[in-house]
Amino acid sequence: MSTSDSWGRFPRVEQRTRALVWRSDALPAVDGALLPHGLGRSYGDSCLNAGGTVLLTAGLDRLIDFDPATGVVRCEAGVSLDTLLRLCVPRGWFLPVTPGTKFVTVGGAIANDVHGKNHHRAGTFGRFVRRFELLRSDGSRRLCSPEENPDWFGATIGGLGLTGLVTWAEVQLSPIRNPFVVQETVPFDNLDGFLRVSAESEPDHDFTMSWVDCLARGRKLGRGLFYRGNFAPTQFERLPLAKSHLSHGSGLAVPMDLPGFCLNRLSVSAFNFLYYHLERGRPSRRLVHYDPFFYPLDSVNGWNRIYGRRGFLQFQCVVPHATARDALKELLERSARGGLPSFLSVLKTFGNLRSPGWLSFPRPGYTLAMDFANQGEKTWRLVEELDRVTRDAGGAVYPAKDARMSPESFAAYFPQRERFKAYLDPAFSSSFWRRVNPVPLPSLEGRGDAAPPASLLALR
Amino acid sequence: MKKVIILGATSAIAQATVRLLAARGASLYLVGRNAANLEAVARDATTRGAQKVEFRSLDLNDCEAHASLVERAWQALGGLDGAVLAHGVLGDQEESQRSWAAAEVVLRTNFLSAASLLTELANRFEAQKAGTLVVISSVAGDRGRQSNYVYGASKGALTVFLQGMRNRLAKSGVAVVTVKPGFVDTPMTAHVPKNKLFASPEQVARGLLKAADKRKNEVYVPGFWALIMLIIRSIPEPVFKRLKL
Numbered sequence: 128m129s130t131s132d133s134w135g136r137f138p139r140v141e142q143r144t145r146a147l148v149w150r151s152d153a154l155p156a157v158d159g160a161l162l163p164h165g166l167g168r169s170y171g172d173s174c175l176n177a178g179g180t181v182l183l184t185a186g187l188d189r190l191i192d193f194d195p196a197t198g199v200v201r202c203e204a205g206v207s208l209d210t211l212l213r214l215c216v217p218r219g220w221f222l223p224v225t226p227g228t229k230f231v232t233v234g235g236a237i238a239n240d241v242h243g244k245n246h247h248r249a250g251t252f253g254r255f256v257r258r259f260e261l262l263r264s265d266g267s268r269r270l271c272s273p274e275e276n277p278d279w280f281g282a283t284i285g286g287l288g289l290t291g292l293v294t295w296a297e298v299q300l301s302p303i304r305n306p307f308v309v310q311e312t313v314p315f316d317n318l319d320g321f322l323r324v325s326a327e328s329e330p331d332h333d334f335t336m337s338w339v340d341c342l343a344r345g346r347k348l349g350r351g352l353f354y355r356g357n358f359a360p361t362q363f364e365r366l367p368l369a370k371s372h373l374s375h376g377s378g379l380a381v382p383m384d385l386p387g388f389c390l391n392r393l394s395v396s397a398f399n400f401l402y403y404h405l406e407r408g409r410p411s412r413r414l415v416h417y418d419p420f421f422y423p424l425d426s427v428n429g430w431n432r433i434y435g436r437r438g439f440l441q442f443q444c445v446v447p448h449a450t451a452r453d454a455l456k457e458l459l460e461r462s463a464r465g466g467l468p469s470f471l472s473v474l475k476t477f478g479n480l481r482s483p484g485w486l487s488f489p490r491p492g493y494t495l496a497m498d499f500a501n502q503g504e505k506t507w508r509l510v511e512e513l514d515r516v517t518r519d520a521g522g523a524v525y526p527a528k529d530a531r532m533s534p535e536s537f538a539a540y541f542p543q544r545e546r547f548k549a550y551l552d553p554a555f556s557s558s559f560w561r562r563v564n565p566v567p568l569p570s571l572e573g574r575g576d577a578a579p580p581a582s583l584l585a586l587r
Numbered sequence: 588m589k590k591v592i593i594l595g596a597t598s599a600i601a602q603a604t605v606r607l608l609a610a611r612g613a614s615l616y617l618v619g620r621n622a623a624n625l626e627a628v629a630r631d632a633t634t635r636g637a638q639k640v641e642f643r644s645l646d647l648n649d650c651e652a653h654a655s656l657v658e659r660a661w662q663a664l665g666g667l668d669g670a671v672l673a674h675g676v677l678g679d680q681e682e683s684q685r686s687w688a689a690a691e692v693v694l695r696t697n698f699l700s701a702a703s704l705l706t707e708l709a710n711r712f713e714a715q716k717a718g719t720l721v722v723i724s725s726v727a728g729d730r731g732r733q734s735n736y737v738y739g740a741s742k743g744a745l746t747v748f749l750q751g752m753r754n755r756l757a758k759s760g761v762a763v764v765t766v767k768p769g770f771v772d773t774p775m776t777a778h779v780p781k782n783k784l785f786a787s788p789e790q791v792a793r794g795l796l797k798a799a800d801k802r803k804n805e806v807y808v809p810g811f812w813a814l815i816m817l818i819i820r821s822i823p824e825p826v827f828k829r830l831k832l
């Protein structure tokens with residue numbers, strides 16, 4: 128057993144690790160539960176397995192096939208999106224959907240059914256998965272696609288690694304003409320400004336997202352910067368293609384955990400204020416390489432360490448269009464008021480393209496993501512309140528970024544969970560899964576809908 | 588190296604080397620024991636841009652088969668100008684002390700089979716007056732230690748064999764490159780607790796190819812092992828034999 132944590136550095140658990148090397152190998156026989164593990168870019172406990180074993184998939188990193196004519200790539204599940212980009216960008220293809228970091232595996236992208244800046248146009252990653260192989264603890268191997276074993280396909284996309292191990296997958300890429308993006312930045316003064324720019328930008332921009340100043344209050348509540356972009360058209364084709372490999376990552380690194388006093392209300396507000404005003408002054412239309420456009424955070428290795436040893440809690444929710452305005456207002460107000468405000472807050476529209484995944488998080492509406500340094504009870508209480516606002520608005524919280532949602536919230540957010548349970552692999556489990564599906568404790572019964580105290584949540 | 592035979596192609600260091608060669612558009616002939624795993628490596632290499640990839644599964648301890656193996660590879664790629672010998676076993680020192688059979692497997696795999704393959708390859712390279720032989724030996728071959736002298740002896744013998752071969756082939760323009768990695772984080776060392784001395788297979792592969800490109804004689808990868816081994820080699824035997832190493 129050794130101590131591990133996830134990207135949010137909270138919680139820390141004791142678990143064993145086993146490295147997988149060959150896709151044709153059987154699953155290792157171990158005591159206790161198994162859970163696949165990609166690059167650990169999930170924030171909370173959905174990629175952790177306290178007391179059990181995580182199967183490291185980093186060794187399953189072989190490419191199987193790539194057809195430059197159709198843009199279909201087949202690879203082992205531990206291949207990173209970074210590897211796929213290096214392969215496909217020089218040949219005129221791009222990931223159909225990408226999260227804000229390229230250091231995630233294909234298996235992890237399937238298990239969380241990740242979304243990107245183009246959700247309003249493309250939907251989730253799972254929509255571009257043509258098929259994959261699912262290896263179960265009983266030794267069976269199933270080819271899953273929308274046609275073959277469609278139930279297993281639906282359960283595994285967004286299935287949080289609990290239906291078995293995805294050994295390899297086939298993904299449809301999207302064509303691009305060159306690796307550069309025409310990016311525009313539009314400042315907005317408040318939440319209504321965001322809703323307006325968003326509505327007018329979505330029809331003709333493939334990629335959109337906004338950074339929100341989490342400290343602005345009153346009339347400025349929800350002010351921020353709207354980024355929108357499209358891959359540059361063919362006339363830019365003569366730009367050197369070799370630049371597509373220009374990786375701006377791994378230059379900087381956070382060498383150690385920053386002590387708590389570096390992050391306080393003052394430094395966070397100074398950062399947010401400066402960022403808003405500096406960016407506001409920049410030219411609004413620019414040609415940028417895909418790397419800084421899609422992966423701004425990847426340029427600082429280990430940026431999660433700025434939050435220090437106690438880590439941080441991410442909170443990402445989606446709220447439906449009908450209730451969005453009030454709910455977003457309340458979420459932003461509460462986070463500006465309570466505890467240490469969020470450094471980076473991101474707002475974006477989800478479109479209504481449905482994912483094949485039963486437990487997929489994205490759904491039509493607006494999604495807001497915030498980071499909160501873990502300052503114990505007060506942070507927990509704040510995030511718990513945000514969760515409640517989300518629930519009341521008929522929204523959902525993203526498991527990949529969660530370390531604390533209650534079983535009741537999980538049930539409310541994922542109505543298909545009962546159907547999903549029949550497809551769980553009996554040998555697989557995760558800290559997250561045990562937390563949101565606890566064995567009922569007599570002392571907790573009958574508490575109805577009341578939120579359990581944060582300290583109790585922390586124990587699970 | 589444009590047409591390369593890789594022996595022990597499913598080992599972690601070999602796989603990393605295959606990827607680098609594939610990205611350069613080399614043609615590859617891969618040899619390993621497990622056909623399914625070999626095919627996985629071959630497809631990876633093809634997808635990453637190798638010009639041509641062929642593979643054959645074979646137990647390399649079968650020295651009788653070496654001549655025909657090299658002949659087949661030669662035919663398949665239309666000649667060879669490079670070879671990477673990466674097959675090997677770590678063995679278990681305690682078991683090797685208890686049983687000669689266990690020790691023999693280590694010596695046979697790491698030294699005898701390598702020597703046999705090198706004999707085949709060297710003769711062909713010498714005849715065409717071109718080619719690069721890259722062989723993975725080990726820092727463990729620099730001095731015998733109680734904790735792994737059977738493995739160390741197999742690699743030490745290999746190192747000496749290569750020295751002689753380099754001496755012989757110098758006049759024919761054939762390069763013989765001895766690569767001595769230290770600890771490498773691979774499935775072979777999965778059971779060993781890792782520390783700062785461990786290198787990744789990719790790191791070793793990059794060092795290996797750099798040495799091959801420059802036609803170096805002997806290289807330590809990572810380079811700091813040269814210093815460590817210099818110190819270890821220079822400890823006087825009367826002192827060394829009392830150390831617990």
Ligand SMILES: Cc1cc2nc3c(=O)[nH]c(=O)nc-3n(C[C@H](O)[C@H](O)[C@H](O)COP(=O)(O)OP(=O)(O)OC[C@H]3O[C@@H](n4cnc5c(N)ncnc54)[C@H](O)[C@@H]3O)c2cc1C
Pocket residue numbers: 134162163164165166167168169170173174184204205225226227228230231232233234235236238239240241242243244286287288289291292293294424527
């Ligand atoms: C900076 C940053 C930005 C991000 N931006 C976004 C974003 O924009 N959109 C978004 O959706 N997410 C985003 N994320 C979250 C991230 O995309 C997901 O958490 C992703 O799933 C992580 O993949 P991973 O390979 O690191 O997997 P891990 O975090 O290690 O594991 C994630 C899940 O995948 C399962 N899994 C892994 N491999 C397999 C397999 N082979 N078979 C079956 N199950 C498997 C695990 O069991 C676990 O449940 C971001 C994360 C970071 C750090």
